[in-house]
Amino acid sequence: MNSPALQERRLELQVDRAVFGLSGAEDRELRQVLNGLGDAVDADDGIAFELAAATLAAAWAEHEPMPSDVRDRVRARLAVEPVLTISQRTPDALTRHEGARRGNLRLIGTWGGWAAAAVLAVAAGVQWWGGSQNSAAGDAAAGVVAVAKRQALVAGGATPLSWAAWESQTGQSGPSEIAGVTGDVVWSPSNGEGYMRFVGLPPNDPAKEQYQLWIVDAELGLSQRISGGVFDVPTSDEVVVPIRPALGFTQPVAFAVTIERPGGVWVSDMSRRVVIAFAQ
Known part of the structure; x- marks a missing residue:
């Protein structure tokens, strides 16, 4: 698999991890993909996606209905893998979930459709709100990623x-x-x-x-x-x-x-x- 294809699969798996959590097989696949990409991937992207899911879902849930293509993907995933609240997750699921393991993310409610939509937007680097709101929404998404990456630096020992x-x-x-x-x-x-x-x-x-x-x-x-x-x-x-x-x-x-x-x-x-x- 070439690098662009690996990057695409990496983003897909990291989005799924942020929103739903990964199965054992998916987690192993993500590790293999990250190893294959090496220095071509930012190690902080995963935590950024997870914080983006929580923050953007809470902040923008009332702006507009979820796009149909994103909604269809979420529904298809939910049909085979129900979304759990944090209190319902098993110890194994919590161990798999990097955000819960790091303990520095504010998880808001259940990981539903808007969380998925928000993370997909950040992964793509664009937002779907039409007209003049595109630029502002993109800036807001970039801001969420900056917040997450700053937190990752502080968690890693950098002193503010x-x-x-x-x-x-x-x-x-x-x-x-x-x-x-x-x-x-x-x-x-x-x-x-x-x-x-x-x-x-x-x-x-x-x-x-x-x-x-x-x-x-x-x-x-x-x-x-x-x-x-x-x-x-x-x-x-x-x-x-x-x-x-x-x-x-x-x-x-x-x-x-x-x-x-x-x-x-x-x-x-x-x-x-x-x-x-x-x-x-």
Whole structure:
């Protein structure tokens, strides 16, 4: 089986695991598929699908009826394998269920049709809501995956560093441009992956300005800070944003967020400061 076919089968099995749980034979097949793909697969996808199933099913169950093709697939599966609530699952089933084994997923009710639909949407990277809602729904699905992957990093030992007001941490005069922003940043050197979490960061107009992350590396110093990517914030509620460094770095000692022109800048004067976090 070639790589695209393996990827397709991998997604199908991971979706089924997130929604229904796998039989012994299916679990063995998934392990074989993952071994066959090797580095071509993200090890955190499974937990992301499971969290997506719970979160999206709860949040969007009232938006619109499930698409007929997804509904037919779910019904066919339910006809031969009834869905169990968590309290009804056997010890063997709980052992098989990676999310229950990890213990860090909030499982909502029974794993029914909307859970299946939500996970399939994340696996495909698209949503089915029509018209102008497509982009917003896709962004929401990506946000759910980011939340799950951030949680996986923390569960794996990465330490969240709390955001703080710039002046309180650096002693520089002049307040942060935006007050009251909380949250944290987490970076895993071993995974080369990280995420920012914000609460109270106001939505921006991408046509006028964007937020930009800056990473200070111990070897390069403040004068050669690295861009961690520009990003937009759609809501002042809690948001999780992936870090996308422009260059490699080895030992981050600080992360700082500024407001810059659309598209960001290579060198910032750091005049529009928002928050900063220092490594412990």
